[in-house]
Amino acid sequence: MSGEGLSVLALDSARFPLEQEGGLCPPMDLVLRRGDFVLIEVGTAERGTAIADACAGLSPLRGGTATFQGRAWSAMAPAYADAMRGRIGRTYVAEVWLEHLSVRDNVLLGQLHHTRSDAAALTEQAARLARRFGLPGLPLGYPRDLPWEDERRAALVRALIGEPALLLLESPTRGSFAELGEALINAVGQARDRGAAVLWLTTNANLWADASLPATRRYRLVGGVLVAARRMAA
Amino acid sequence: MTSAAGEATPRRRTPLRLLATVGRPVLIFAHWLLLLAGLGAAVVLEATRLPNWRRTVRAEFHRALALAGVGSLPTVLIAGVLLGLAMVYQALYWLEVAGQTDLLGSVLVIVLVREVAPLLVGLIVIGRFGSVILLELGRIRAGPQYHLLRGLGIDPFLFLVLPRTLALALAVFCLTVLFVVVALLSGYFTGSLLGAVQIGLWDFLDRVLRAMGPDTYLLVPLKTLMIGFAVGLVCAATALRSAAAAVDMTRLLPTGYVRSVLACLVFTGAVSMVL
Numbered sequence: 117m118s119g120e121g122l123s124v125l126a127l128d129s130a131r132f133p134l135e136q137e138g139g140l141c142p143p144m145d146l147v148l149r150r151g152d153f154v155l156i157e158v159g160t161a162e163r164g165t166a167i168a169d170a171c172a173g174l175s176p177l178r179g180g181t182a183t184f185q186g187r188a189w190s191a192m193a194p195a196y197a198d199a200m201r202g203r204i205g206r207t208y209v210a211e212v213w214l215e216h217l218s219v220r221d222n223v224l225l226g227q228l229h230h231t232r233s234d235a236a237a238l239t240e241q242a243a244r245l246a247r248r249f250g251l252p253g254l255p256l257g258y259p260r261d262l263p264w265e266d267e268r269r270a271a272l273v274r275a276l277i278g279e280p281a282l283l284l285l286e287s288p289t290r291g292s293f294a295e296l297g298e299a300l301i302n303a304v305g306q307a308r309d310r311g312a313a314v315l316w317l318t319t320n321a322n323l324w325a326d327a328s329l330p331a332t333r334r335y336r337l338v339g340g341v342l343v344a345a346r347r348m349a350a
Numbered sequence: 351m352t353s354a355a356g357e358a359t360p361r362r363r364t365p366l367r368l369l370a371t372v373g374r375p376v377l378i379f380a381h382w383l384l385l386l387a388g389l390g391a392a393v394v395l396e397a398t399r400l401p402n403w404r405r406t407v408r409a410e411f412h413r414a415l416a417l418a419g420v421g422s423l424p425t426v427l428i429a430g431v432l433l434g435l436a437m438v439y440q441a442l443y444w445l446e447v448a449g450q451t452d453l454l455g456s457v458l459v460i461v462l463v464r465e466v467a468p469l470l471v472g473l474i475v476i477g478r479f480g481s482v483i484l485l486e487l488g489r490i491r492a493g494p495q496y497h498l499l500r501g502l503g504i505d506p507f508l509f510l511v512l513p514r515t516l517a518l519a520l521a522v523f524c525l526t527v528l529f530v531v532v533a534l535l536s537g538y539f540t541g542s543l544l545g546a547v548q549i550g551l552w553d554f555l556d557r558v559l560r561a562m563g564p565d566t567y568l569l570v571p572l573k574t575l576m577i578g579f580a581v582g583l584v585c586a587a588t589a590l591r592s593a594a595a596a597v598d599m600t601r602l603l604p605t606g607y608v609r610s611v612l613a614c615l616v617f618t619g620a621v622s623m624v625l
Contacts, residue, residue: 169501172501174497174500174501194505195505197503198503198504198505199503200503201500201501201502201503202502202503204501204503206501208494208498208501210494212493212494212495212497212498213495213498214490214495214498214499215486215489215495216413216486221409225406225502225504226502226503226504228404228405228406228409229404229405229406229502229503229504229509230503235405
């Protein structure tokens with residue numbers, strides 16, 4: 117499944133703004149092809165966010181290029197880059213919601229904005245995903261009314277809805293791996309089968325070493341350098 | 351350093367310091383005006399592009415229109431009734447006493463329709479929806495939600511600024527028309543009940559409509575749309591301009607409120623002077 121086909125995300129001598137200005141920032145090379153599942157232990161949540169932001173073209177690199185589906189973020193016009201970001205599903209370290217929208221509207225926002233998919237079909241897909249993650253259905257209330265655990269589940273639904281080409285998962289289970297891990301691994305597997313690439317960033321060394329995660333490649337970020345672990349079969 | 355040199359330095363700098371003291375607020379004000387002008391032009395330009403009206407933007411427009419229009423409706427209706435009692439009834443009564451009922455239409459059009467109604471509705475909408483814009487957008491700008499929107503590939507300008515500004519402009523226009531109608535009717539019926547009005551309802555309305563020339567038909571929509579547009583822009587620009595400034599709601603809300611009121615007054619005066 118991995119290693120073949122078009123590159124979804126390619127980092128070519130990319131120098132991430134991992135540390136404050138003047139800090140160590142060595143170049144990084146990484147290619148994610150369709151179906152790849154790359155797991156990186158990033159050390160701190162801030163580093164994970166910096167990497168995810170740069171991979172999504174949200175923050176400029178200090179050097180090198182980040183390419184998404186064959187085009188460098190830096191060469192894209194803003195409107196085009198926005199459209200490309202619509203193909204990325206992402207979870208954040210902290211729960212982030214637009215407070216004036218319901219959870220349903222928050223979850224569907226990206227898809228409703230970027231696609232012409234039927235809203236009812238999207239709602240149905242979101243409800244199916246929500247049930248897989250242990251929710252009774254897609255929450256209709258406002259984010260402030262949700263308990264923390266359900267916010268996390270809804271955030272996973274938001275990342276996975278539609279057919280994202282790239283999944284950027286920043287500590288997606290965050291302390292709830294026992295409850296959410298299996299459902300997430302299955303959902304990620306289905307996304308990979310459709311051709312999505314997955315970049316899972318974790319601060320948890322135990323999770324990183326967990327053999328139940330079917331990562332095709334594992335790396336550790338050591339002093340700003342990606343150090344590859346042994347290849348594991350997906 | 352000698353004492354002579356020590357005294358000479360501040361003397362040399364005094365004119366520059368004075369210039370800086372005067373120039374700094376002028377530059378800030380000029381920068382602010384240019385920002386608003388640019389933002390306003392961008393809203394108008396982007397609103398004419400059909401692809402920008404995606405369903406998420408349309409949903410925000412509908413929501414803003416419901417909040418600004420329907421949400422302000424009770425307040426506007428009550429204010430219209432009260433102003434009808436205070437102004438229209440008084441005009442009817444005193445012009446009758448003075449035997450100047452021929453001036454009734456002109457007085458009501460000049461004072462109520464052209465000046466008071468747009469300004470009052472503008473002020474009501476600032477309180478009712480301008481503060482909501484400041485609060486919502488301020489929170490988004492100060493928190494991680496702004497980053498979330500960008501991560502979803504949604505332009506915050508198209509999603510947050512454009513629909514709110516246009517909805518506010520449309521709401522102020524519609525509410526002003528309702529306000530005028532309610533004020534005229536409440537004033538007339540109060541006068542009739544108290545026996546101060548000697549003319550029929552249709553005659554009364556006919557006099558008001560006849561006093562409205564083409565300039566008034568142009569002024570009312572122009573002024574109300576501009577007031578709503580300006581208030582929306584000012585609130586959005588105040589909230590979104592800086593993440594650091596948006597953190598402090600105790601400063602953001604009064605700053606946005608004062609700027610909105612000033613914008614409201616400026617456009618009221620400017621349009622009245624031109625038309």
